[in-house]
Structures are given as structure tokens and as C-alpha cells.
Amino acid sequence: MQKDLYPNVAPSLRSRFRGCLLAGAAGDALGAAIEFDTRAAIIARFGEGGIRQYAPAYGLPCAITDDTQMTLFTAEGLIRGLMRYRQAGLIEYSQVTAWAYQRWLLTQGESNRSQLDPLHPDSGWLYEVPALHSRRGPGLTCLSALRDTETPGDPARNNSKGCGGVMRMAPVGLFADSAEEAFTLGCELSALTHGHPSGWFAGGAMAAMISTLRDGGDIDDALAVALDNLAGQLDADETIAALERAADLASTDLPYAEAVAQLGEGWVAEEALAIAVYCALVATDLQEALVIAVNH
Template sequence: MTRSRSGLEDYRSRVRGCLFGGAVGDALGAPVEFMTLDGIRAEHGPAGVREYVADYADGSPRHGLVTDDTQMTLFSVEGLIRAGVRQDRGLGFNPLGVVHHAYLRWFETQTLQEPSGHPDGWLREERWLYARRAPGDTCLNALGRGAGTPDRPYGTAAENDSKGCGGVMRSAPFGLLPPEGAPGDAYIFTIAAQAAGLTHGHPTGRLASGALALLIHRLVAGDDLRTALDAAMVELRGHESHEETDAALDQALRAAATEPVSAETVEGLGGGWIAEEALAIAVYAALVHPEPEEFTDALALAVTHSGDSDSTGAVCGNVLGALHGETALPPELTFEVEGRGTIGQLADDFVWEFTEGNRLHDDYGPPSRWTRRYPGG
């Protein structure tokens, strides 16, 4: 891919902003996920959650701990990189099965105490990922059925009717594929929807995930928030069973235009436990706080409600990070988010694979080291 230096810097900033923004929103909302709005205000004040809550589970305070939302997002990134490696080997870009395999590696982190020993890339060796942070039963049950056998090949859709937010909260990385040379908006939407369908079988769970990925993709391409959202909604309406997601996004748009900016308005959009509500809450918070200097305001609004605060915070952070790039990230939150080093490595590796892959797979460097890091499968 040919890209100017300034274009490459902008792209890298948006990729890093999206992934770090999602992790920060996740960590901000996680400690209040099961609290009521009144309880959150009583503990954190009328402005809501604007700084990390300490976790004392290990006896000393730890701040910025992320959940399965960030964990699975990182495995989405790793799966896409490994799909890129397969493409470099002449096998075509068919990420669904490769991402499914990545999610099974995440499942391993949730069911084992430590890496099992057989080499399979570097991400599954990161010990901090083996923390179990209330992963969704839908994801665990769907992935627990395994894959990679003749009866259940990689890429097989889940056999359930769930539209929980466990698909949409990990879908932003599909939108980070470079706009130049990408297969197009419809493909980004569809592959993200199919990947969500690996664990969540309801059409709304899939289509909300596709809409988020395309929203991110258009932001990375340089669209403003409303233009990117319009493009995502146009694509969404071309799919059967789009009505629930379309209605939720329409409600978010109306609320941003006509309702007070408040947690009560957020709660009018739902609890975020299901896919379309999580997307709507995140979009609403971004719409009413769209400026770079309002990043923390948007995240605080997205997590201060009686619902799935970590997921709505994560999705909002993904959106704003893709919109503004990493320089808009609030440093008071970003510097101690859990897994910061891992997130940064994956973000940069993603950019390199999809913009400078020839320098990783030919005479510029030993391909064995890169492909040991990212086996193509």
C-alpha cells in the first residue's frame, strides 16, 4: 500500500486511539457495571465516574483494570493480523475462521491458569490476560463448543438467539482495516457481523456489530462523526432484520438533538446489556461530547448509568479514539490502563502488517520472526 508519511501517521494515531480509547472506557466503567445510577452518584458525585475506581482484590489498590471487552478486542486484532499474514502467503484475505481461532485462544485464557505450553503466537503468552473479569456466558458457551473439526469448522456461526453486547463490544478492530485497498464498506460491515455471529446468533447482535465496525472504518477514513454514522446506517438498512438497530440509533440521534445531556437521557436509551442499546448509548455520548477535549466527558456520560457500563464505555472510547486519534486520549486515564504495553504493541503491529507488510515478509527482514509472532492461522 502506498501512503504518505502524514497519512501513515494519521492512520496509526487513529488505530492506537481506537484501541486505547476502548480500553480506557472499559476500565472506567467496569467497577460500576452492576450499580444503580443513584448508587453511582452517591459514591462518585453528580458528574459521575471520571476517574478509575481502585480494586483491592489483591490487598493493594490497582487502577485501570479492563474486562473481557478489551481482552476479546485484542484477540480480534490478533486474528486480523494473522489473517493478513495468510494473505501475504497467497491464501487470500478470509479472516472469519482465523478470528474464530483467535477467540478460542481467548477462551483458553479464561479456562486455564496459565499458557498451556504449545507455541501459538505471542498474545496468548501474556499472563495478565489470564484474569477472568466476568466474561459473558454467551461467549463462553459458544466458544466452549470448540471448532476446527469436520463437524464444526472454524467460522461456524453460534447456535443461539442471543443479541447480548458481547459481539459489538469487540467489533471495532474490523473497522480499523486501512481504507485504501480495503474491500469496501459492505465487506467491513459483513465480516464484523459474521464475526459477532460466532458467539451471538440473533440478527441484531450481528448487525449492531457490523454498524459499529463500519462507523469506525469511516472515521478512520477521515469522515466526521455524523457523516460516518450516516454511512453506517445506510449500509445497515440494506440488511434484513435491521429494524431494532436502526431504531436504537435513530433514538440516539433524536436524544442528542433534543434531550438534555444527562444520565437520565442515557438510561432512556436502555441499559446497554443488548447490542443495539450498547451501540446507541456509546453513539449518543460521542454525539453530545464530540470535541477532542471532551473525551473524558463523553466516557463519563457513557459509563454513568444503571447498566453495562464497561461495554458502553468501551464502545464510546473506540468511537472517539478513531475520530480524534491518540493525542486526544485523556492522559490521566491512559497512563495506567491495564495492558498498556500489549495494546500498544498490537496496535503498531496491526498498522505495520496492513501498511508495510512487504517489509516484514521479504528481504527487508527475516519472515520467520514475524510469522512466529503471528502464525497465519
């Protein structure tokens, strides 16, 4: 992780960083208006094709949700972790990112029970962005885990495998030096809020896939790398099975909606990851992938 920020980053790599984060935010905003709706409700409101254009959410013409908010705070934590390494020689990415999540918690109008103070001098800059001080359907597990944190950097003491860990892991894949490093760090950062193995293995797999794509691999390469990193890990069977099921369904002629329904609703980590992988495998372009992903 000893990379320079950012003068020597190749323009093509910068473009992948920007494109990855913007595409995630775009999909998040597309789905914000129907996040808690069933597919039947989506069709009733938008027609058989589902939602394909931005719709009002949270009082705005279109809006990101907590998913993008936490993705940004993940990126902030990683950047600050790198600066801490440069200044003090300390590799504390989990701890520094945990403090970033505490700042996100404050933007949601919540506070830590142990009275942690994440706003010490030079602690970060995202907290100063007024637009981020808005509740956008924050996950209950993320809120409760961060409220209950006693020592930033320690794993959460719960058994949740909700999607709130995996959904914020894209910056890890962009940041880490290798897919293997991304997998390990993705697991660690997901475990800050989600204690079930599937909750953090999905996050690690997501980060490893993003790292592979960043380095020029395609989605098939990325899936293979994720499965390689999961292989042999204790309690990773559920995540492996979900990814393999996504690949199997992508090779069929099932209508997209039927295939996604077989993967689940996406409220838990391995289902959310599997749906994302399926959409990436079957879509012909980014727009189609986002439309398939949100309409379930």
C-alpha cells in the same frame, strides 16, 4: 484488505489506530469498577457527577475487562488472517479470528467441548501475555458459544443479542479497506458468538462507523454510513431504530443521564451501540464522552 503491515502506514493513520484502541481501553477501565452497578449505586458511591477517575477493580488500581481482552484478540485474529492471505492466498478472517477467540477462552480458564487445540505452532502471541490470563467479568454468551464451537468460523447456534459481539469490533473498522467491507466482516465476527440478528448487525454497524472515522469522517458521517449499510437488511429494523433514537435524543436538551436511560441499559447489542453513538454525538471531547458512557 491487501494492506502492508506496517511500514507504509501514514503516521496520522497509525495515530488513529492507537488512539481508537487506547480510548476504548481507557473507557473500559474507567467503567470496570461500576460495570454491574445501577446509576443510583454509582451516584451513592461517587457523588452526583458519577465516576470520573479510575477506581480499583479486580484487585488493581484500575483494570481493563473482558471487553478490551476480546478487542485485542480480535485484532490478533485479523492480523493473522492477513498473514495467512499473504502466505497461502486464503481469505479466512472469520476462521482465523475464531481460533484467536479460542485462545482467549483458554485465558479465562475455560476450554472447548470439542477439544479444539488453538495453541498449534505460530498460532499467535497474545496467549503468551501473563496479564491477559485473568477473568474480568467475561460475558456468559461469549463463554458458552466458544465452549460449544465445533468448527471455528461457523456462526454461533444461539439467539443471543448481548453486547459481547459489538464491544470487540473496533479493530475490524480499523483493518478493513472500506466501510462496506468492515460492515460485512463485523457482522461475521460478531456472529461467531451471538446468533440474534441484532447481535451481529450492531457489530457490523460499529465496524462501519469506525472505518468511516478512520478515514476522516465525523460522527454524523459515520452514523449515516452505518444506517446505509443496515438499510434493506433482513431483521435489521431493531438496530436501525436504536441508532435513529440515539440521533433523535442527541438533538434534544434532555440531561445526559435521562437520554441514556431512554436508550436502555446497554446489556444488549443495539442498546450498547446506541448509547455509544449518543455519547459521541453530544460530548465536546473524548473525556466527556467516556464519562457519559460509563455512568449509567
